[in-house]
Amino acid sequence: MVYLFSGLGADHRVFQFLDLKDYPTKTIEWVLPFPSETLELYAQRLIHEQIQQKDNLILIGVSFGGIVATEVAKILKPRRVILISSVKNKHELPIYYRWIGMLQLDRWIPARWLLTPTLLTYYSFGVRSKQEIDLLNDILRNTDPIFLKWAIRQILTWQSIQKIENLVHIHGDKDRILPYKYTRNTIPIHAGGHLMIIRQVTQINAFISKLI
Template sequence: MRDIYLLSGLGADQRIFDRLDLSGFEVHYIEWIKPLPDDTMKSYAHRLSSQIKSPKPILIGVSFGGMMATEIAAQVAAEMVILISSARDSNAIPFYFRMLRYLPIHRWIPIQWMKKGNALQDWVFGITQKEDKELLRAILTATDPYFLRWAIHQIIIWNKRSEPLPIAQIHGDRDHLLPLRQADFSVPDGGHLIVHNHAPIVSQWIREQIT
């Protein structure tokens, strides 16, 4: 069986992939590790790549996990990178994230507030169903605060040019966190969590890319 390695999003874990149908593939979950004080996206990706044992892995990343997948793919011989609700380079990062390089108010926002569920988060992530809200709350509660703050800062300062990598990208057309800018397929009425609440569409599209 071909090997698929999954990278969850910022503040997420493997539960976000629960509804995907990847039967017929050998699925592995990349585990987030504690960042070192001087870790960059590139150096962190290098450390994560030690979890990959396949010589030609298929990398599937959601949001921040997709950005990290592109960094890993630049260091290992990946067969393909599938991006879900993500960005293939720093040009796709919205201006309001880049603005925080010069006005770093994110450093002053209490992490505990970020980890608590609220109506703003529900809107940003595009979720309306009770079970989706409960999942998001559970995942955020379990997220390491140090990792969360580090990862947010890395997204803000990410400086990555487009590279000739085998990338395919799917994105919701109503993503409020990372608005649709470039994608091979857009999911109608899809928010940031299409991997979870539009899983059948995402699953079928993934299969079309890798089979």
């Protein structure tokens, strides 16, 4: 069974071009966090509520979904974990993200600023085509601000350093949200931005077919 973890606010549409037709799949649905719920407890709740099959698992996570997938993997020990445009541990987050988290500067940024698409948004995500822009706009429109603020805080304060077994990390070398230079032991995708799962999906599919 392949469980899919999308990015912040995204849904199954980010996986629409992945070639997984030969495998049973389920996209994990983001639910609102409880007050003061930690990422570790949130992962446990997702397992309890949405992951029925516990054996012979494959987890595929994009961006924030990759972070959640690693937390789930610590508990379930899946056969394979595939991260796309994500990070494996806190050391792969840019140091300035951790500074923002320590200073709690994110608490002062209104969610509506982050959910309003601008040219800077498109540049950061590396989107250029109308298809990519329309998808990103739709994702932002459908993102719950409470979930967004909570998830950003979890990313900025993530402390995980545990090595996840059977993990493979695919990352674009032009990712501006989670820069490639901070990652280690990755499969690089040339000219891949943060939403490369749309534009460079052919290359990603080639790797995934070998991995699972």
